Amino acid sequence: MQYCMVVMTWQRVSMEKLIKKLRADYPDLVFKPGLACCWSPEYGEILYENSGKAHSIEGLLHELGHARLEHKGYVSDLELLQKEVDAWEEAKRLANMYDVPFSEDHMQDCLDTYRDWIYKRSTCPQCLSTGIQKDEHHYHCLNCSHIWGVTASRFRRPYRRSKNKGLIRPLF
Numbered sequence: 715m716q717y718c719m720v721v722m723t724w725q726r727v728s729m730e731k732l733i734k735k736l737r738a739d740y741p742d743l744v745f746k747p748g749l750a751c752c753w754s755p756e757y758g759e760i761l762y763e764n765s766g767k768a769h770s771i772e773g774l775l776h777e778l779g780h781a782r783l784e785h786k787g788y789v790s791d792l793e794l795l796q797k798e799v800d801a802w803e804e805a806k807r808l809a810n811m812y813d814v815p816f817s818e819d820h821m822q823d824c825l826d827t828y829r830d831w832i833y834k835r836s837t838c839p840q841c842l843s844t845g846i847q848k849d850e851h852h853y854h855c856l857n858c859s860h861i862w863g864v865t866a867s868r869f870r871r872p873y874r875r876s877k878n879k880g881l882i883r884p885l886f
């Protein structure tokens with residue numbers, strides 16, 4: 715057997731063991747295998763990847779972190795980032811508690827994705843100063859007074875439910 719196959723199988727087995735424990739410890743939450751991991755406050759569901767992909771355990775614990783912290787939504791980009799940081803801190807604690815591997819590098823990579831995204835949105839297109847967010851769709855530059863629009867956050871809704879198949883698809 716190839717090494718990567720061994721790793722994938724091992725990961726799948728440890729994922730299954732963890733899911734069993736989590737189901738017992740969190741009877742109010744629904745844990746479902748899916749294509750991507752996410753947390754739905756609306757349905758009390760956590761989707762997890764069980765394809766044996768790297769960091770799927772971290773991903774699962776991160777979503778459980780959102781659930782435990784009762785994250786439901788957010789208004790500003792910075793609030794989103796703060797919730798991401800908090801959910802990752804919670805994931806780290808949970809990994810320790812359940813004695814499963816946790817990659818700090820993966821956590822930082824994920825947070826960097828959010829930081830880069832916010833940096834791009836908050837940079838004034840006229841003078842390149844960092845603006846402040848006025849509302850969900852607008853930033854304001856304190857340096858040159860320019861106001862610019864930003865699209866609805868691609869992280870805004872973790873997922874939506876497909877009406878036909880009951881499948882859950884990530885939005886991004």
Ligand SMILES: [Zn+2]
Binds near residue numbers: 776780798801
């Ligand atoms: Zn998250």
Ligand SMILES: [Zn+2]
Binds near residue numbers: 859
């Ligand atoms: Zn400006």
